[in-house]
Amino acid sequence: MAQGETQPLVSVIVVNYRGAEDTSTCLRALSTEPDYPRLELICVDNTPGSDEAERIRAAFPQVKVIDSAENLGFAGGCNLGAKHTEGSVLAFLNNDARPAPGWVGAAVAELRAQPTVGAVASKVLDWDGTEADFVDGGLTWFGMGYKRHAGSPLAEVPSAEHEVAKDVLFATGSAMFVRASVFAELGGFDERFFMFYEDVDFGWRLNLRGWRVRYVPESLTYHRHHATMSTVDSPDSGRETFLLERNALAALYKNLSDETLAKVLPAALALAVRRATARGDLDATQLDLQKGQPLETDPVAIPRTTLAGMLAIDQFVELLPSLAESRAAEQAARVRTDADLIPLLRKALEPAYPLPRYLAAHEILVETFGIEGVFGQRRKVLVITGDALTERMAGPAIRAWNIAAALGAEHDVHLVTTNPLVSPPPAPFRVSAAKRTELTAPIEWADIVILQGHVLELAPSLKKQHSAKIVVADLYDPMHLELLEQGKGVADDKRALDLIGVTKVLDAQLERGDFFLCASERQRHFWLGHLAALGRLSPRLYDADPTTQSLLAVVPFGLSPEAPVRTGPGLRATLDGVSETDHVILWAGGVYSWFDPLTLVRAMEKLRQRRGDVRLVFLGMKHPNPEVAEMDIGARTIALSDSLGLTGKHVFFNEHWVPFEERQNWLLDADCGVTTHFEHVETTFAFRTRVLDYLWAGLPIVTTDGDAFADLVREERLGVVVPAEDADALADALELSLYDTEFAKGCVERIGEVAQRYAWPTALKPLVEFCRDPRPAADRLPGSADLVTTAPLRGKEFLRRDVELIKEYLADGGPRELARRVGGRVLKVAKQRMRRG
Numbered sequence: 161m162a163q164g165e166t167q168p169l170v171s172v173i174v175v176n177y178r179g180a181e182d183t184s185t186c187l188r189a190l191s192t193e194p195d196y197p198r199l200e201l202i203c204v205d206n207t208p209g210s211d212e213a214e215r216i217r218a219a220f221p222q223v224k225v226i227d228s229a230e231n232l233g234f235a236g237g238c239n240l241g242a243k244h245t246e247g248s249v250l251a252f253l254n255n256d257a258r259p260a261p262g263w264v265g266a267a268v269a270e271l272r273a274q275p276t277v278g279a280v281a282s283k284v285l286d287w288d289g290t291e292a293d294f295v296d297g298g299l300t301w302f303g304m305g306y307k308r309h310a311g312s313p314l315a316e317v318p319s320a321e322h323e324v325a326k327d328v329l330f331a332t333g334s335a336m337f338v339r340a341s342v343f344a345e346l347g348g349f350d351e352r353f354f355m356f357y358e359d360v361d362f363g364w365r366l367n368l369r370g371w372r373v374r375y376v377p378e379s380l381t382y383h384r385h386h387a388t389m390s391t392v393d394s395p396d397s398g399r400e401t402f403l404l405e406r407n408a409l410a411a412l413y414k415n416l417s418d419e420t421l422a423k424v425l426p427a428a429l430a431l432a433v434r435r436a437t438a439r440g441d442l443d444a445t446q447l448d449l450q451k452g453q454p455l456e457t458d459p460v461a462i463p464r465t466t467l468a469g470m471l472a473i474d475q476f477v478e479l480l481p482s483l484a485e486s487r488a489a490e491q492a493a494r495v496r497t498d499a500d501l502i503p504l505l506r507k508a509l510e511p512a513y514p515l516p517r518y519l520a521a522h523e524i525l526v527e528t529f530g531i532e533g534v535f536g537q538r539r540k541v542l543v544i545t546g547d548a549l550t551e552r553m554a555g556p557a558i559r560a561w562n563i564a565a566a567l568g569a570e571h572d573v574h575l576v577t578t579n580p581l582v583s584p585p586p587a588p589f590r591v592s593a594a595k596r597t598e599l600t601a602p603i604e605w606a607d608i609v610i611l612q613g614h615v616l617e618l619a620p621s622l623k624k625q626h627s628a629k630i631v632v633a634d635l636y637d638p639m640h641l642e643l644l645e646q647g648k649g650v651a652d653d654k655r656a657l658d659l660i661g662v663t664k665v666l667d668a669q670l671e672r673g674d675f676f677l678c679a680s681e682r683q684r685h686f687w688l689g690h691l692a693a694l695g696r697l698s699p700r701l702y703d704a705d706p707t708t709q710s711l712l713a714v715v716p717f718g719l720s721p722e723a724p725v726r727t728g729p730g731l732r733a734t735l736d737g738v739s740e741t742d743h744v745i746l747w748a749g750g751v752y753s754w755f756d757p758l759t760l761v762r763a764m765e766k767l768r769q770r771r772g773d774v775r776l777v778f779l780g781m782k783h784p785n786p787e788v789a790e791m792d793i794g795a796r797t798i799a800l801s802d803s804l805g806l807t808g809k810h811v812f813f814n815e816h817w818v819p820f821e822e823r824q825n826w827l828l829d830a831d832c833g834v835t836t837h838f839e840h841v842e843t844t845f846a847f848r849t850r851v852l853d854y855l856w857a858g859l860p861i862v863t864t865d866g867d868a869f870a871d872l873v874r875e876e877r878l879g880v881v882v883p884a885e886d887a888d889a890l891a892d893a894l895e896l897s898l899y900d901t902e903f904a905k906g907c908v909e910r911i912g913e914v915a916q917r918y919a920w921p922t923a924l925k926p927l928v929e930f931c932r933d934p935r936p937a938a939d940r941l942p943g944s945a946d947l948v949t950t951a952p953l954r955g956k957e958f959l960r961r962d963v964e965l966i967k968e969y970l971a972d973g974g975p976r977e978l979a980r981r982v983g984g985r986v987l988k989v990a991k992q993r994m995r996r997g
Contacts (some may be wrong), residue, residue, distance in 0.1 A: 168947035169198045170264055171247030174255050175237035177206040183255040187220050192323045196264040203242040206231045208651035234333060241347055241552060247911040250343055254334040256573035263516040263802060266378035267337040272947060273706040275938045278371030279338040282329030282379040282903055284416035290314055293383045295330040298506035301531050305360030305413030328375045329504035331365025335381040342371060345943030353480060357407035364415045369611035370493040370936040391551060398464030405472030410479060414487045419537050420498045427529040431471060436469025447556050493628050495936055497607055502535050504985060530597045539571040541931060542606035544615045548581035549591060551819040554779055555849045556612050558820060559717055563610060564589050566924045567931055576602055578618055583797050586823060608934055616669050621671055630934045633673035635687055641664060641842040670694050674937045675930050677715040679847035680868040684714050686845050704938035711937055713926035717849040719856040721919035724824035731777050731826045743829050743898040746830035749850035756836045761800050764888035768810045775810055779826055780817040827857035832897045836864045837976040839884040843867050855915040860897040860907040875912050879907050
């Protein structure tokens with residue numbers, strides 16, 4: 161690629177209307193742009209019946225001049241020009257503006273560096289460069305976009321306001337850049353606006369769909385403000401006021417959420433009326449019968465500035481049927497809430513007009529309709545689990561419950577389970593069960609959907625790539641790795657099909673998600689490999705965030721930030737054969753195929769010969785979710801214990817699951833926590849949540865080597881790590897943890913420090929932060945496309961490439977290889993032509 165071809169082609173669109181002289185000045189500056197190698201210049205002439213198009217065409221033969229059959233306004237003119245472009249970046253420049261050197265290059269650099277930026281707002285100064293024209297945008301609650309600091313001497317504007325890049329709600333149409341694919345995705349500017357606020361509406365829609373609009377001060381232009389308007393209109397005609405008033409209502413109606421619009425629109429309409437009467441200094445009481453004035457029937461003179469406001473409301477009503485269709489599309493596509501955009505509005509309560517009667521009405525309406533709080537609608541977060549939500553919850557349900565609790569402080573949260581077992585403890589958030597056919601309503605309600613396990617398969621609407629919902633996939637449980645162990649007793653063919661099915665479930669989540677959670681750094685590396693294999697680690701995603709932290713975050717299973725407090729009897733009072741003086745080892749969780757309780761029982765046989773008061777308690781043998789099948793490892797463990805004469809004497813099996821809210825009573829009765837497992841791939845990436853209970857209760861930990869917690873125990877000296885399936889080493893470790901008081905004391909002290917890192921509020925921080933500013937992943941933004949593509953080979957380059965290929969094929973395998981390759985290429989071309997046909 162030549163140096164210039166490494167940059168995207170930028171199509172600059174200039175709309176002319178009775179301003180050939182200004183347009184020529186603008187095009188001349190663009191034609192001599194020395195700092196950007198690939199420009200396509202488009203001029204749309206909006207003045208049919210004049211010779212302006214021919215004059216521009218003759219003066220600038222390199223410019224593609226488009227003749228419009230009618231005056232389409234700025235919005236329609238820009239859209240018409242966009243239809244004739246070839247660039248992957250569109251630049252819109254007013255004909256009464258001139259770009260500074262580097263105007264294009266600075267904007268393109270931002271678009272290339274920031275794949276989540278859909279549009280760039282240029283810095284715009286007055287013609288002399290002494291006053292601000294556009295350095296920031298604002299929006300009032302009643303829909304009027306405005307340019308903050310416009311008309312202020314640049315020397316009086318704080319440097320942080322105009323010299324620093326920042327996200328804005330919109331770019332000014334007088335100088336802006338937008339990705340061509342995004343412009344097409346949004347349907348361009350709304351041509352019903354004709355002119356004024358079409359740029360505000362476009363930027364608003366961009367932000368609602370998750371794109372960013374970025375102000376880049378290095379992309380500089382100078383603007384002779386209203387030069388075009390001054391030739392066709394005058395301030396007292398009311399026509400500009402009419403468009404501003406009507407378009408503000410249209411933008412408001414299209415883009416506000418249902419909840420916000422219900423309060424804002426009535427107040428905005430009332431304020432528009434007061435603004436109109438105040439502008440014309442109209443006596444609003446002159447028809448008040450109560451005043452007892454003499455009867456008059458003569459026409460009342462109404463200033464044009466007042467009439468403009470009234471007609472604007474009238475024509476807004478006229479547009480409502482078509483606006484309603486647009487509104488439906490925008491609301492269906494939005495992924496951002498009104499509250500998300502509040503920082504970009506800058507000062508939403510800005511009255512914007514310094515008229516005393518108007519200001520009085522503004523104050524009344526803001527207070528009466530509660531406008532100050534109306535943009536503070538809480539985000540709606542749906543958490544879906546497939547696990548039972550009962551007093552006896554297992555890991556997935558516990559995690560979903562705590563996610564809901566953490567997010568409930570800032571958002572409206574609804575926790576739903578697809579499991580029929582629902583009898584949860586009291587909660588500060590909504591909890592319910594839903595069958596597959598009942599998930600549609602809560603999903604439609606939500607702004608963000610957080611899901612676990614197989615849930616995505618139950619919600620086909622979410623699986624669609626074009627779905628506007630933000631999806632967070634919780635991948636803390638690598639189900640396919642578990643299945644490798646769990647399915648060992650199943651027929652080979654069924655086991656293979658089951659694994660394929662579970663892997664497809666996880667692949668679907670990885671292909672669809674906007675944000676992913678995993679439980680450890682080990683898991684993070686594992687899931688990054690999955691994402692890379694599926695093609696999600698694309699250049700677009702990488703360029704948006706080379707660390708990928710904004711896509712895949714470590715959110716470990718957590719523990720309560722409050723220390724455990726006894727609320728009832730524990731294992732010593734419940735189990736016959738366990739006394740207050742016994743030394744108790746606790747297995748705090750279920751017994752599944754990937755664990756190794758057999759070696760633990762054998763270690764107990766060795767240890768009890770040295771320590772007669774040692775006891776091992778299995779907290780729960782039966783999973784609270786009936787959909788989780790019992791595994792033969794539990795029966796084998798009991799059988800082994802029975803055969804060694806340990807059951808009921810040194811080894812105890814609690815046949816039922818201890819309620820989640822009571823587990824601390826059993827933990828507080830223990831002296832040591834244990835977890836043992838086999839050495840296999842499931843172990844490598846597992847996150848043993850029972851270890852968190854040991855941290856919470858301050859129990860020294862004995863664990864088999866090979867997983868993330870073994871690394872933690874070893875590095876932080878929280879207990880003892882032993883080799884897999886080594887009963888002697890395990891017996892020694894248990895004895896050390898139970899009977900060496902100095903060793904146990906040191907473990908407990910260090911555990912207290914480490915436990916704080918795993919408290920739920922700390923563990924869930926990445927998810928909490930994402931939900932404060934949720935956006936689609938960079939490769940899922942609507943209208944994403946490559947800015948620079950490889951140009952097809954033509955002429956001599958095409959022939960040279962084919963000659964080199966022929967040489968390569970002959971060298972690889974002679975004439976036979978050449979024939980095979982050529983035949984394959986012909987077949988490929990034929991198939992492509994058939995598809996196009």
